[in-house]
Amino acid sequence: MAKVTLDGIRKVYPNGFEAVKPSSFDIPDGEFVVLVGPSGCGKSTLLRMIAGLEDISEGALSIGDRVVNDVDPADRNIAMVFQNYALYPHMTVAKNMGYGLKNRGVSKAEIERKVAEAAEMLDLSALLDRRPSQLSGGQRQRVAMGRAIVRNPDLFLFDEPLSNLDAKLRNQMRIEIRALQRRLGVTAIYVTHDQVEAMTMADRIIVLNGGVIEQIGTPTEIYENPASTFVAGFMGAPPMNLLKAKVNGAGTAEVTEGLSFPAPAGASGDVLVGIRPEDLEIAEDGDMQMEVKIVEELGANRLLHGDLGGQEFSVSVPKQQEVTEGQIALRIKSGEPHVFDANSGRRL
């Protein structure tokens, strides 16, 4: 168990590509941090640098109080769960889980005890003598988890561990991994591109885009106060509506005539007004006139897609609400609209 500190960590691949721009953050002991971002944004690269599988081009990485830039992966006291599980195909489940311990000189009896304990925790006790090829995808995933747990590491690293599972199993494992991490109190870094995983599992989320950290915050902070249009669009499904607007003399962001929103003091010029589809409601006396073109049934609610002030717009309404295509009036249900600088994309 340990805190993790990244100080100006940068990665330049041998071909000259800068996959991670200098990044710094701290992870307190026992925290579950989710690294999220679109494909190719450098999540795996960052994780693999922390694991020691990839050289760190610049900056200092500490696990606990020790700078580990030049420490072997095996000596960092970490455990990693890979996307494709990376089990040893020629070893039984028990051997797979015990291999790391064996190499650290743990006694046979002790290994057996720890493996049995982890297997019990993960419901693998009956499978200990099988080879990975004789297991289902979900069971392999558990073995990979077991292999990480028995080592009793300072830090868990997960690289999209659930992406090969079906939706139901994924939901179940998501909860299990989270519960397990809480119980063991081990610091964890979890990479995913699935924003639902990020929102549900994280103590804190780090949103990465093009090798740059866009925002670090709790799921609520990220959702309520996205730092940029990128975060606003990436976190939350359906994504936040972003309306082009201009700040006028009265200090309000005007989308079209008769449609304007309060802008924070100091805002000027071109801005983007962000409103989450679920922050709106249909109201007779609403002052936002929307033209509904498509109604999407999602079960628990309906998603209305259409046009507001000449721009694309979506609204989420509860399933009880009857809607038809055509003109509706909307009102902001809760919160303030978010306003972003149109050029930099930063929140104003």
Added chain:
Amino acid sequence: MKRAGFTNRWLPVLLLVPQLIIIAVFFYWPAGYAIQSSFYLQDPFGFGSTFVGLENYTDLLSASEYRKVAWFTVIFTLLVTFFSLALSLLLAVKADNILRGAKTYRTLLMWVYAVAPPVAGFIGIMMFDQSTGPISNFFKSLGWDFTLGVNYFDTASAMVIVSVWKQVPVNFIFFLSGLQSIPRSVREAALIDNRSGMGRFWDVTFPLLAPTGFFLLIINITYSLFDTFGVVDTLVKGEPGNNPMTLVYKVYVDGFRGNDLGGSSAQSVILMVLVLALTIFQFRLVERRIHYT
């Protein structure tokens, strides 16, 4: 799976005929002939033959010369197989570590594979030539007076070296592709689990290479036993007399130089049995044991 069928039942037979004829003419017929003649004593001048039962076999097994050649063959096979496998594995592991250069490396080594055994033998003769060969000169500088074709031990060493040199590229290619088919993440998992490179090699890489290795083991034994004929022939050309030779080469020497067709046939029958045993061993063990997926 849907089975495709022939409407005409003679068509498949017809299509098989060329293959069957080839097998019959080039394999079964000579094999049958060899078995048959191994029970006869052939007149050296081609006038008839006498049935002698198992005499050819008993003669062979009691001949000290045959036993000597058999022993040499066993040692030769062990050495060639061991060194070709070990060297190529070492090279493949090194090449695998620097994957970027691997492509040219691979092609370079593959050239050796394209060299025919007698040519390899000739290159060997040149390299080991008593007065001008660079390798014998090198040995000489170490104080080893190397005389190819004269000294039994020196000739045997040259045979082993040339045969190994010839076989290494084939093994290398197989080992390299075996290594590259080990998933990267499995090696990385091992990197986290074990700090010792040697430990990782023996615990993870080597077992995962076992199917390739076992296949190559059989291939190499067969190679050492049979395909080194050309190398042996070139290196001992002229005076097989007191030079080392392998069993296969002795079949040729006795049959064509010594005109002892019966004895030579008995020897080839023994070799056939050996191949059969090897093949059965390979199928039994490989198919059953060393597969993980």
